[in-house]
Amino acid sequence: MIVAESKPIKELLEMVKGFKKILVVGCKGCVTVCNVGGAKEVAILASTIRISGKKEGLDLVVGEHTLERQCDPEYIDELKDIIGDYDAVISIACGVGPQFISERYPATKVFPGVNTKFMGGAVEHGVWSERCAGCGTCVVHLFGGLCPIARCSKSLLNGPCGGSSNGKCEISSDVECIWDTIVLKMMEQDRLDELMEFRPPKSWTTARDGGPRKMIREELVK
């Protein structure tokens, strides 16, 4: 899933300062699963903004709406009858959401309510960890099913750097050295020799470095 975190409320209030009618829009996709942008969080943020309005003596109208997804135009369309009632929209979907809303409703002022962090998963309740950097040409099979691009701080492809120590990365003792894990896993599977093969520098043209990406599936295009 795409993992995000709430923006600090102070920052958010500063963004929407002066707006009297604010619509908070959630998404039932990834951000619901990582507990940051679903219907529950929409209600919490809306309530928080109302409390701040009360405190400042402002007569704020704060609406709540949660879409099936904010990354599909048909769901964004669902806002068409209500969006005109508001001066500002806060989207608490990943960064795709506020952009899809901005594109569909050009007159609307849209604000991001979360900071989009990474693609990853829940490693325990309340803890998420990065797994994929979206490089565009997946090679995890070469590394025991683990991704050194997203999970090694230097994205090394030919073994660990000299900073690997007791399974931890040199950048922080909180960060696992994925190369340590890759080597152990390949030893367990009796495939260590596969790591001896030289991996030439990866072409990053399929990654973000190649510019904004687009995917066209002709069989699906109407």
Next chain:
Amino acid sequence: MDDFKPQIVAFCCTNCASSAAKVSHGMKKALPDNVKIIQVPCTGRIETLHLLKPFEEGADGVYVAGCQADSCQYIGGITKAAKRVAQVKGILEGLSIEPERIDVFHLSAGKGQEFVEVADRMVNTVKGLGPVLTAPNRN
């Protein structure tokens, strides 16, 4: 400020806090009438939104009264509630509202006096802070 009577909402777990409330009733220890009690089967059920709503509706303070951390019938109810209270403290701080307006208390089932003391303590704390509307802006 002396005539300010803060409105306080207290979420209490049926097992501990509410039986303490019964004892206090038996002891004729009166609970302040500006503390509104909401009973819940377990404080672990109280969500962040439940703790925010009273403030939205005009309450000046909110607290959760539940078991001791090691005596929750549902294992970790009060511990979860305490984490949510901490989250709401953070939210209030972000709004420049004193985080002391929300708190969590661990009570023992039979101690009615404690139940009333906690209510009094919360009333006094919030009374000292004044209404939310005039809370001083802090940076």
